[in-house]
Amino acid sequence: MQPGWLARHGLTVPVAILMLVLFLLVPLLPGEYWTQVATEILILGLFAMSFNLLYGYMGQISFGHAAFFGVGAYASAMLFTRLKTAGGEIGMLDFFLSLAAGPPVAAVAALIVGFFCVRLTGIYFAMLSLAFGELLFYIVFSWYSFTKGDDGIQGLLPPSFFQDAVNFYYLTLAIVTLALLAMWRITESPFGYIMRTLRDNQRRAAFLGINVRLHMLINFVIAGSFAGLAGALWGPFSRSVNPGLLGWQESGIAVFMTLIGGAGSIVGPLLGSVIYTMLQAVVKMYTVYWPLTIGTIILLIVLFLPGGVLGLVEKRIKARRSGDGDAGSREA
Amino acid sequence: MDIGPYVLQLFSGLSRAMVLFLLSAGLSLIFGVMNILNFAHATLWLLSGYITFSIFTFLSEQLGASPWLLLPAIVGATALMALIGFALERFLIRRTYERDLPEQLLLTFALVLIIGDLIKLVWGVENRRINLGVQPVEMFDTLINPYHFVIVGSGVAVAAGLWFFLHRTRLGKIVRAAVYNRNMVSALGIPIPLIYGLVFAAGVGLAGLAGGVFLPLLPMALGVDHDVIVQCFAVVVIGGFGSMLGTFVASIIVGVVYAFSILFWPDGALAMIFLIVIVVLIWRPWGLFGTELRF
Numbered sequence: 001m002q003p004g005w006l007a008r009h010g011l012t013v014p015v016a017i018l019m020l021v022l023f024l025l026v027p028l029l030p031g032e033y034w035t036q037v038a039t040e041i042l043i044l045g046l047f048a049m050s051f052n053l054l055y056g057y058m059g060q061i062s063f064g065h066a067a068f069f070g071v072g073a074y075a076s077a078m079l080f081t082r083l084k085t086a087g088g089e090i091g092m093l094d095f096f097l098s099l100a101a102g103p104p105v106a107a108v109a110a111l112i113v114g115f116f117c118v119r120l121t122g123i124y125f126a127m128l129s130l131a132f133g134e135l136l137f138y139i140v141f142s143w144y145s146f147t148k149g150d151d152g153i154q155g156l157l158p159p160s161f162f163q164d165a166v167n168f169y170y171l172t173l174a175i176v177t178l179a180l181l182a183m184w185r186i187t188e189s190p191f192g193y194i195m196r197t198l199r200d201n202q203r204r205a206a207f208l209g210i211n212v213r214l215h216m217l218i219n220f221v222i223a224g225s226f227a228g229l230a231g232a233l234w235g236p237f238s239r240s241v242n243p244g245l246l247g248w249q250e251s252g253i254a255v256f257m258t259l260i261g262g263a264g265s266i267v268g269p270l271l272g273s274v275i276y277t278m279l280q281a282v283v284k285m286y287t288v289y290w291p292l293t294i295g296t297i298i299l300l301i302v303l304f305l306p307g308g309v310l311g312l313v314e315k316r317i318k319a320r321r322s323g324d325g326d327a328g329s330r331e332a
Numbered sequence: 333m334d335i336g337p338y339v340l341q342l343f344s345g346l347s348r349a350m351v352l353f354l355l356s357a358g359l360s361l362i363f364g365v366m367n368i369l370n371f372a373h374a375t376l377w378l379l380s381g382y383i384t385f386s387i388f389t390f391l392s393e394q395l396g397a398s399p400w401l402l403l404p405a406i407v408g409a410t411a412l413m414a415l416i417g418f419a420l421e422r423f424l425i426r427r428t429y430e431r432d433l434p435e436q437l438l439l440t441f442a443l444v445l446i447i448g449d450l451i452k453l454v455w456g457v458e459n460r461r462i463n464l465g466v467q468p469v470e471m472f473d474t475l476i477n478p479y480h481f482v483i484v485g486s487g488v489a490v491a492a493g494l495w496f497f498l499h500r501t502r503l504g505k506i507v508r509a510a511v512y513n514r515n516m517v518s519a520l521g522i523p524i525p526l527i528y529g530l531v532f533a534a535g536v537g538l539a540g541l542a543g544g545v546f547l548p549l550l551p552m553a554l555g556v557d558h559d560v561i562v563q564c565f566a567v568v569v570i571g572g573f574g575s576m577l578g579t580f581v582a583s584i585i586v587g588v589v590y591a592f593s594i595l596f597w598p599d600g601a602l603a604m605i606f607l608i609v610i611v612v613l614i615w616r617p618w619g620l621f622g623t624e625l626r627f
Contacts, residue, residue: 061434116614123369123433124617127569131609134562138606142599149599248562252441259438289453295445302439303427 011314012265016180019270023173032165037281039169042176043233045273048257049183049266050226055255056263057187058219059199060125063251064113064133065227070246071109072102072228074140077153077235084155092159099232106228107221109136114220118213121202130248137246152242156235172233179226184266186222195219256294260301262308271310336474341591343480347549349587350487354542355560356567356579357494358535364511364574365531368425368436372443374561375451376413376536380543381552382451384409385460388547399464406544410537417536421529444557452554461551479548486545490538491580498576507531511574563590563602566609572622582620 026038051065080098084090090098113132120128140147147153162168186192194215197205206212235241244250253276254269261272276294283293305312359373388405395401420443428436468475498504510517510527518524543552567586571578586605593601612619 055434061437116610120613120617123573124613126433126437127565128610128613130562130565131569131606131613135603135606135610138600138603142597142603144599249558255434255438255441259434289449291445292449292453295442295449298438298442299424299446302431302435302442303424306431306435 011310011317012184012267015265015271015310016267019267019274020177027166027169033281035165035169037277039165039172039237041270041273041277042169042172043230043237044253044257044277045270046176046179046233047227047230048254048261048269048273049180050223050230051251051254052258052263052266052269053183053187053195053219053223053226055258056265056268057192057195057199058216060117060121060216061255062117062129062223063126063248063255064129064131064136065223065254066248066250067113067133067136067246068106068110068224068227069231069234069250069254070140070241070243071136072106072231073234073241073245074147074153074231075105075228076102076232077156077241078147080156080235081153090157090159092161095159095162095236099236102228102232103225104228106231107225110221110224110228111217114217114224118216118220130251133246133248133251137243137248140246141243147243150243152240153235154240156239156241158236162236168237172237175229175233179229180266180270183226187266191215191218256298258308260298260308262310262312262314264308264314265310268308268310272308275309335472337595338592339472340474340476341595342588343476343484345588345591346584347480347483347587348590349583349585350483351542351546352560352563352567352587353487353580353583354490354538354545356564356571356583357490357576358538359564360568360571360574360576360579361507361531362535363568365507365514366425366429366528367433368428369433369440370535371437371440371561372447373535373539374557374564375444375447376416377539377543377560378552378554378557379416379447379451380409380413380540381547382455382460383412383540384544384547385462385552386455388462399466402462402464402544402548406541409544410540413540413543414533414537418529418533420536421532425532426525426528444561448554448557457554459551459553460547462548464548477549483545483549486541490541491576494576503530559602563605566605568619569609570612570619572619575619575621575623578619578621 023038023042027035029035047065047069050068051062054060054062054065076098079101080090080095083094083098113129117125117128117132141150143149144151157163158168162171187195194205194210197208197210198212198216202212231241231245234245257272257276258269259272260275261270262268279294279297280290283290287293301308355373355377359370362368362370362373384402384405387408388401391401391405392398424439424443425436428439464479466478468477470476496504498508506517506522506527510524510531514524517527563586567579567582570585571580571582585608589604589608590601593604597604616622
């Protein structure tokens, strides 16, 4: 490994490969519990990674990103309900069709919301995305005849093959891995570097002839689509959807995971999801005071660990590397 | 036409508006001076409600029940909340001034979870409310709880007091100057860290006051703060960050729109408010009364 390579990609590839190997091995653990936890990690991790396309790469913080997660979940769940037979069974093809409905519908929602949001930046971007997210939440919450309101939609039982936790887990792993590769490809493309430019200096990007709003909008739609994909997986995983999936607390989870894991890398939010979801699974066995626990952990991370876990590890490695090699030159 | 229900909704809307104003004024002031968006503001409001309840119950047991005991309970809770606010600024918020916006948000977000759960730990999951036992009075063909007048009166009094403080006192002028240019204020030899501490304490104190004042009207319940904080954001955005007049007007808009939406579309009342927020942000991102200065 030459130093330049680490400086460019950081720990992304080694961490991604290590996590893939570990994820492949999870079903070997006794009992279904950890397989289910790992499925949740992957789905929420995909949601958090899609959020990070906006935050880590474009430099805008969205507090309404769960809206697209929820819209994807509802689009998929509603098609699911239409396609399933009276006995509650759904065919394999129809099942994949319902999963595929999530991203495009979320993309349309993201196109409409994004059209307005990309006109603003910083705190105003955050506020407008929050307002749109809450608006969509209350529409889903109160439009009973269309969405079943706060009852949610139940009975999203996948085909019998995927009712097995391990099979569903491997399906999720395959989809999330493909999505991760797609997002990695996007962020390493010229488009991805335009995003970084927009994050670092929007005015300069405009001077370079980049259409700022159009590029932000494209990225917003991409991020919304991946969130919709995560939402589509959530329905058959939890067998139900509810309006809470669109609320700002759900958006907050994506923000948490991203900042715990590290926003500087494509796999950072997934690592954050591993830490957050595992911690939740363990802490909830012992105490009902889960918010207090995670709140304290976040507080400590903000105060003592800016840059997240991955950021800390990278900093350590870089410090050691520059210490070993040419002690005179400062690491960039 | 029977105007009774409308008058009732108007008063309930105005009461709601005053509570939103007390909360949003502090939120807006803190954001204006320190650039910190305090997600935990409504959670501190909730905490104050529970504290007021406990002081009120304690005093009632010691001295015998009387509605007037609410007054010392509110004063005590407000003072305590101001102290808590000062401590929070000194030990936590102060460490993040040099950080990025998301990290500051995360810190106050963590406080939402921590304080919310601490309330659950101390007071349990039951709702708390105070019943003052005041008889409703008949007017405009309907029965109105006279306590609405107390809330609206105290809201207007605080608004006037804040205006006087910000425009007619030396400290208030310093605070307003800090909204526009912190470095300049600091360069003039004014201890900015102390100003920050005081502003945060005052903002949290106002939230504390709102919590106590609201208690006899609606029960305090866990999780209410999550709804209230986004409504406060709505108020601050509609009125314009840093503008007191804007916050006051926007509170009334949000409170009254909410109350009347409930008559016509009960579940969609909050959807209406976020629709207004979206329209304002698209049309005038700096709010109805804000200036483009900080945009």
